[in-house]
Amino acid sequence: MKRSDNLTGALLMMGSIAGFTINDTFLKLLAGNVPMFQVLFLRGALTTGAVAVIAWRMGAFGGSVPRRDWGIMAIRTLAEVSATYCFLTALFHMPLANITAIMQALPLSLALVAALVFREPLGWRRLTAIAVGFCGVMLIVRPGSEGFNTYALYGLAAVGCVTVRDLSTRRLSRGVPSMLVTFVTSASVMTVFGMAGLGREWVPMTGSEIGLITGAAAFAIGGYVSSIMAMRIGEITYTAQFRYTSLLWALLLGWFIFGDWPTSLTLLGAGIVVASGVFTLYREAKLGLRKSGRSLLPRR
Structure with a gap:
């Protein structure tokens, strides 16, 4: 029985999410032993080298990029660097499942900001879903409660930065290769955190710590490649909902590894x-079907 493109895309997306969550787990295991800037530079060096090879084999370096797109990539890269710092600061001080749960608000924030900035239509049903979703975020963060962790604010800041990153990506021209954007981002993150670590003390690492950084880089690369393949094979509105499997991975890994x-x-x-x-993704898919249906109607 032949597997559908959507099913293949869903499996690739789940594989991508698993790769990124295992990467986060390896980085969290290094917390307190290896400085964050040292970790990010070393992981960045490994991922940038691998991404460069993949991008070269895909011909991503061959074409010219308009000046407008370079400006958008600069904004995207700044948002990515900020998101990386905020997310890992939260990850190093919070349970894995908690920070992962906060990051699940991303599709909601994307829909809201896209409506406010790009004037994308937002009906009352999706607006209600966004409001309910952010109430759920408040249950996770619980500001003012005794169990409130101020590092949850870094998690919320990471959601904001990733929102800027993804909305910037939407503004890129279709002709800009995805792997070129990935390479520029990875190289920039490596460079920024490498420079930030110059004035700080680096520590010698054990074999297991080197293995964790290497493993984190390998799973991150696998996540990048699987994510790109998922976006190219399945329908985005279908495959995107499988990003939520990250919460299942975070719950299991947080329980088994960190207790x-x-x-x-x-x-x-x-x-x-x-x-x-x-529900928000479902509404977007339904509206997309209506638009495509109207576009197929004969013109008078």
């Missing part, structure tokens, strides 16, 4: 956020 299990309120909030995001 962390979220509170009932955190799980409830995560469930609300995921349900709201899936």
Whole structure:
């Protein structure tokens, strides 16, 4: 039985998410032993080298890029660097499942900011889903409660930075190769954190720590490649909903490796956020079908 493109895209997306979550787990295992800037530079060196080879084999370096797109890539790169710093700061000080649950608000923030900035249509159903989703985020963060962790604010800042990054990506011309954008981003992250670490003390690493950084780079590369393949094979509105499997991976890895299990309120909030995001994706898919249906009607 032949496998459909959507099913293949869904499997690739789940593989991508698994790769990124395992990468996060390896980085968290290094917290407190190896400085964050040292970790990011070394991982960045490995990923940038691999991405450069992949981009070269795909012919991503061959064409010319308009000046406008270089400006957008600069904004995107700045957002990526900021998101990396905020996310890893939160990751090093919070349970894996908690920061992963906060990041599930990304599709909701993308829909809201796209409506405000790009004037994309946003009906009352999706607006209600966004409001409910952010209520779920507040259950996860719980500002003002005794269990509130100020590093949750770094997680929320990471959501904001990734929102800017992804919306900037939307503004890039279709002719700009995805692997070129990935290479520029990876090289920039490596350079920025390498320079930031120049005035700080670097520590000698054990064999297991070197193995963790190498493993993190390998899973990150696998995540990048699988994500790009998923976007090229399946329908985006279908495959995107499988990003939420990151929460399942984070719950399992957080429990088995770090002995962390979220509170009932955190799980409830995560469930609300995921349900709201899936509904938002469903509405986008439904509206997309209506638009495509109207475009197929004969003109008078």
